[in-house]
Amino acid sequence: MKNITVRFCGDSGDGMQLTGNMFAQLAAEMGNEISTLPDFPAEIRAPQGTLGGVSAFQVELGHEVYTSGDKADVVVAMNAAALKVCTLGSHFNHPQAHFDDDFALYHRHAIVIVDTDSLTDKDLEKAQYHTDNPFTELGIPESVQIVPVALTTLTKEALKDSGMDNKSVLKCRNMFALGLIYWLFDEPMDKAIHLLEEKFKKKPALVAPNTKVMVDGYNYGQNLALNVQQVRLDGDKSQISNCKCQMPTGHYTSIAGNKATAWGLIAAAEKAGKRLFLGSYPITPATDILHELAARKDMNVMAIQAEDEIAGVCTAIGAAFAGDLACTSTSGPGLSLKSEAIGLAVMAELPLVVIDVQRGGPSTGLPTKTEQTDLLQALYGRNGECPAVVIAASTSANCFDYAYEACKIALENMTPVILMTDTYLANGTALWRIPKLAELPEIHPQTVPEELKGHYNPALRDERGVRYWAYPGMEGYEHRNIGLERDAEKGTISTNPENHEQMVLARKHKIEQIANSIPHLQTLKPSNLKTSDTLLVGWGSTEGHLHAAANEIGCDLAHFNYICPLPKNTHEVLSRYKRIIVCELNTGQFAAYLRAQFPDVHIEQYNEIQGQPFAVERIVNFVKNN
């Protein structure tokens, strides 16, 4: 059975993110795997009805869902601008552009539900149409099934006896569209209503009108003469309910990447017996981590909104010096500002977790779009020989696992760990099997042993080369930590030339030995193939797209979550393949890193830098045609 991709698009004020999230959650509850892509403008409220104000939410659902889908099978377009943007994709600003398979955001056999009330002359003018027939003007092929629905009129009709003012009524339009989509997928309305009640728990007055509109939308679908479901769903419209996924049994929920990251930190703190401290500063798209942790005082989390990015990391370093599990969350521009302080944590050898939710750069760049362009900054963007651990999450759900892992590595190895996620993972949601704390790996912070009391100094190391952690409040371990070079024996300030070299190598070795405790690199092989001499390579959030591409191409995939240090068998794995293609959403940063580590391995690269996730189709074409 084919997976289905649904795209909701409308004005930023139309509630598309909420609508999409509700649909995705119900789909997940009905047993689907899901992957979502919120795609919204950086402006909170661009002028209503304009092309710049279009906000979208896409979800792929079904079985073996690796991505949020290249192109939609079903589209809800709430206004003329949204119709234009989803039809023309990145070409929406070109006056002569028409529907094109390459850049349309839906298939040529898609179902497109359009609010006909939002296609007035004024609406068309705002969305920069030149004629009064948007469908013809956009060149939408006849194979696309347009479902015109007077969403606004029907919503007003549904709420005519509610006593609500016009503005409040219009805010319910998205629920009519949602009801219609539920009908299309034959969703059970009782569950949908329960979910709606949950979503509006804090605004009980809105439950009744929104339920009414949603149910009316559903019923409108049932009375619709069109057999739209037969177009794409092969006569089986109970797509969602019938899908039974082959996943480990357990309790599941749908979770966004930023929330999963925050919860990974919470779990690690409890496991390690440490207080969780977050020093942070608001920055898109990382702020939800701060929001989530600020709300988790019940978990004893201390989340500080600092005066700037530098203070965010510095308050965390202070908390680490004082014995807490300390973290800071940011995006690329913030990581730049934190560089010097991360260097201090390297030099002072303190545990610190730095979360970089990457966005389009450089400078302010594309704040709400996704990119993998901070990798080299994370690896090298500090003065001096300044090694730190770099790991990357690769799904919205495993942001939990890698946040947990970042804390474990930091606490056990007395080092900063930079966790890379990005807009795609942070805002997207995925199905997450809820773990019990007991199942998660043990965490043993590198606390100083009792026998060093009275003769401790901050340079004392264990057999792995990791220094011991003593912090204020512990009697008999008083010491001075520094950002200056320290004497390898005494831990005090030293400018001795040989000592400096020894310390540079000690810090390097400390990071390298972490490779002994991380998993080996596993390649993913499509089930129908025994051997392949082509290997796709990726890291971070592109795992789903590369997995889907590898399946289609019939080649293997090596996807990296551990970047510094690399898994110990990396060279051995890479040398097994004749053709290696590193695919990244940048100009080739991981490819450059691998070439530097393994100069004997020939590496090709495939790159996109458009602020969007990969399109599987384009990767497949590149590999097949080059």
Next chain:
Amino acid sequence: MEASQFKSDQYVRFCPGCGDHAICMALQKAMAQIGVPTHQVAVISGIGCSSRMPHYLNTYGFNTIHGRGGAIATGVKTSHPELTVWQMSGDGDCLAIGGNHFIHEIRRNVDLNVCLFNNRIYGLTKGQYSPTSPKGFVSKSSPFGTVERPFVPAELVLGARGTFFARTLDVDVPTTVDCLVAAQQHKGASIVECLVNCVIFNNGAHSWIADRELRAEHSIILRHGEKMIFGKNNDKGIALEIDPQTFVPRLIVVPADDARVLVHDAHQQDPTLHRLLALMGQERNLEVAADVQDELPIALGVIRDVEAETYNDAVNNQIAEVRGKAKAKTFDELTATLEQWTM
């Protein structure tokens, strides 16, 4: 406790004759007088001559990066309010590169004891002007004199709604010890401006009052509840008058027996008078070429000491309150609250 318990085994490497030696000694004395054990004390510094101080104190210490001591100290104190946290900083570290952290630790009223060593010069980088160098100051980076208006640290502290400000002088160790002990007793961000001399790059930075002959005439030590009297013969006092034309309040010098002589109230919430007191005698610190006549004495001692809730208490109390009422307090209890289904 004894001052010697707070001396570390490190050789003190301030230049011979540097004012930091005296402050170091005063700190050890004050810490002994305060009596918090060494393992409960954390001394955080940034970069600069004064930021070497943690190395000479046998407590927990952290000599960090330039300007960031305030933010790091905020992290230490907020996460572990049971600790006594000191911050050592200079006029460059605190007022230039670290200015943002400085005003925010004051605004939040983090319970820190901040020693702001003010020698009006960058010493460790070998003699550039600082944010407190008077306008026209000639230094290596201002060979023709600076063209900038300087900060008066007290104004910055009051502007950030500071709750404690004291000023002391390197050569006056007893007053320094008193100010440091008062800073510890005050709950909140306690800023102690330590006027220190830099023998190498700005010798005589505070000679107007450092010279023993001049000090009694040119400075006044303020003590809460006591009359503002100064002078070699204790014959002068400070009084307030309102200019009849402009209604601007100003301080004036009157005979010590004048009924108008003010009694110092450091606990007054309104900062108006504290500001006037802190600004006394600052003319020559604002401009090298200042034409100083009838100058008021420079105020030393605790100028302002008022109560306000501390940030560290507020943060920790809020967590305790929410956690006290919470149904879910562990990770497993938290995940149980999620909308979930079995697959």
